Amino acid sequence: MSINKENGSRYHTRQRPSPRLPPMLPRYLVQAGFLVFYGWLIVQFALWTASLQTTGPPPSPRPVAIDGFLPYNGLVGLQYWLASGEWYPVHGAAAFIVLAALLSALLLKRGFCSWVCPVFPLSEGLWRLGEKLMGRTFAPPFWLDLFLRTFKYLLLGFILQRVFFMSFPQLQAYVDSSRHQLADIRLLHFFQSPSTTTLLVIVLLATACFCIQMAWCRYLCPYGALLGLLSLFSLVGVCRDPRRCIRCGLCSAKCPAWLPVMHKLRVRSPECFACYRCVHNCPAPGAVTLRAARRLVIPSLLFGILLLSLFAAMDLYGRFEGRWHDERAPQEIRRQMVELKQE
Template sequence: MKSKNWYKKQLKRKPVQITRYVVQAVFLLFLLYVGIRFYKFYMHFETLGETSFVERPAAVEGFLPISALMALKVWLATGDFDVIHPAGLVLLSFFVGGAIIFRRSFCSWICPVGTISEWISRLGKKLFKRNFEVPTWLVWLLTPIKYLLLLFFLGMVIVMPTYGAIAFLNEPYNKISDIKMLTFFLDISGFGLGFLIVMVMLSLFFRNFWCRFLCPYGAFIGLGSIYRISKLRRNEKTCTNCEMCTKVCPSRIKVHKVETVNNLNCTACMACVEACPVKDTLNMTVANKKVSKWFIPVSFFVAFFLIIGYAKLTGHWETIISYEEWKILIPEANNID
């Protein structure tokens, strides 16, 4: 059992990382709460009113990236904001657009898949005393996969005419896409279960395997940081080449080998900054100006809650689908394709 003094030392040595772990756990619990409420909402209609009604949590729309992509296309083309799954469009737009400054903060701070992947990797490190490295040649082969997946989804949306995207948003299938997602996991196929088991096993051996090589959502958010307004800079004159920054990087970026970290996989977790033993050798910069290691995460969450608050106040958060429409759609969900 680790002593209280050990935890105090850890908090003093790497306060951002300890805070990040706490925030990850809080958001995971929050999303679990959202999932339970959504299940109760679903069961009310599935049982034809035999269970009590629970309001549908709009946050569940954060798990509908295809619908949000379609809605984004329509919004950019016509100026009409999606009223079917508005929260999904708000979240996608913020995570991708905000990455211009915040990089992939979503991935390292609140993404439930990223959080679970990190926890599994830590478990693997405890079991095997280390996380294994993916061979360089295999990294080159695996890295394009998430971008190819992203290209597939983006291409599908871009090629579709605007009127087709509008029609899709208003179709019954899109309206219950969140229900479809829920029933997929409630009655998961053998292939789906096998895929999840493989991802868990790979994450035990290789740190953040899914996030680094397969996640198209993370790849899309990463594109938002391509302008590189915020970046990590390493002072080569004071660097001791201890490689601590590289060792702690969840994305396995070779931080110690570059002067500026421009890698799109950087999640702004600040682990490397806190691991560096030499003061002012590794710093986050915004518009080429040095900022506190707290600047990116704090600014990200301030903007995150302000955007959600504004969306709620302006009526861009809750769906317009009525109770009566849910009453018709949900019992027929399995028949809607």
């Protein structure tokens, strides 16, 4: 019998699972793979953008997956498709990637957040570092936490209202504008030459994530808010088996979203990231699992494969629709850049 240092409860060490694939390992591997891929994408895109300053042709084509960093433009592309039945040819991949993320929330909870999004591992790394260095992280009182959590829904409401309440002529004018067409280049320049305010905001957010578990995802990310709301309809969820559970409290104590897993039979919260941290830390085999329709256990390896397959399928669909590339010639993009500078 051992004592859980975090809440003082007792648990049987002999019930620890026999050696098995650590449930969080597949997620860490997928996250690491995506981080390397994002690094490569950004370097390729920066080289391609720099080549536009010269008169010659770019050394390599624009890496289309960079559109994944444009969720707002992706939503606009989706709205364009809903309104016209056509995929808009510029930043088409942004719309497919957003669509894949929305479908993943319906099918696999917020797996996009904890497995694919680059902000999640940064945020997770920061609070774990904070916990190591300070011996703890901080949690706002319940009323303040609730109040702060409304911010991401307000931001989401504002964005959805802007995108989905545009008339079609307004939408057409927006997608044809340099503002939409150069959104990727503008974003790169924003981070390549950040203003003092931008740097201050980044430092402030990093400090918040260092002190409070997943502060950005919990309070401010509108994308996460949208995926969280859709995830409420998912048949997949964290389930606890009260017959196997020894009520040690580790699942609740280790949950980055502060969910009271030990007191639930099924976690229904929009805050659940499907991160497998509760499964990973549970000492009673099979007591807490991710399940589909409460029955079918989904091991983390299978979860990762399903998630990656969904994005691969969307990639193929985008290529099939002929929208997985940018149709603009470099001269056209150069002209738009001059136009935007003059605005």
